[in-house]
Amino acid sequence: MNTYEKLQDEACKDGIEVVDYPFESERIKGLYCDGTIVIRDNIATTTEKACVLAEELGHHYTSVGNIIDMEYTGNRKQERQARLWGYNRSIGLFGLIRAYEHGCKDKYEIAEYLDVTEEFLENCIACYRDKYGILTIVDNYIIYFIPHLTIAELI
Incomplete structure (x- = not known):
């Protein structure tokens, strides 16, 4: 079972319907509304579909109301x-950390190992950089976000 199928299964167990849809706008990859997630039907890879589905699940679990208008803070x-x-x-x-332990050396290898797109990984790192700043320490590891992603084991 690939990542997309696992996320679909998770959504189904939580009563969330996931539907493929031929959006006319190329800008829209997915939408969430009232327990239904709609995903662009012609997304090229299941990896990218999984990234879109993960974000839309995030809307299910964290968002309230209509948030389409990004003019509002x-x-x-x-x-x-x-x-x-x-x-x-x-x-x-x-x-x-798992990717580091697995021997992944660059963003491409990390993205492939985690079954996410490079763009999703880069956006994640930027978000973590905003949240944690230069670095964060987790268990026995230090994760640097600035100047670029670097992971090291603390001795």
Whole structure:
């Protein structure tokens, strides 16, 4: 079972319907509304579909009301929170550590190991950089976000 199928299964268990849909706008990859997630039907890879589904699940678990208009600060905050939920679900700090322990050397290898797109990984790192600053320490590891992602084991 691939990551997308696992997320679909998780959504189903929580009573969330996931539907493929041919959006006319190329800008829309997914939407969430009232217990239904709609995902662009022609997304090229299941990896990218999983990234979109993770974010839309984040909306289910963290968002309230109609947040489409990004002019409002509260809507932007909810959007960020939903994305952060998706990043934590699909990657997380422990995922970065697992990738390091697995021997991943660059963003491409980390993304492949975690079954996310490079763009999703880069956005996640930027979000973590905003949240944690230069670095964070998790268990026996230090994760640097500035100047670029670096993970080291503390001795």
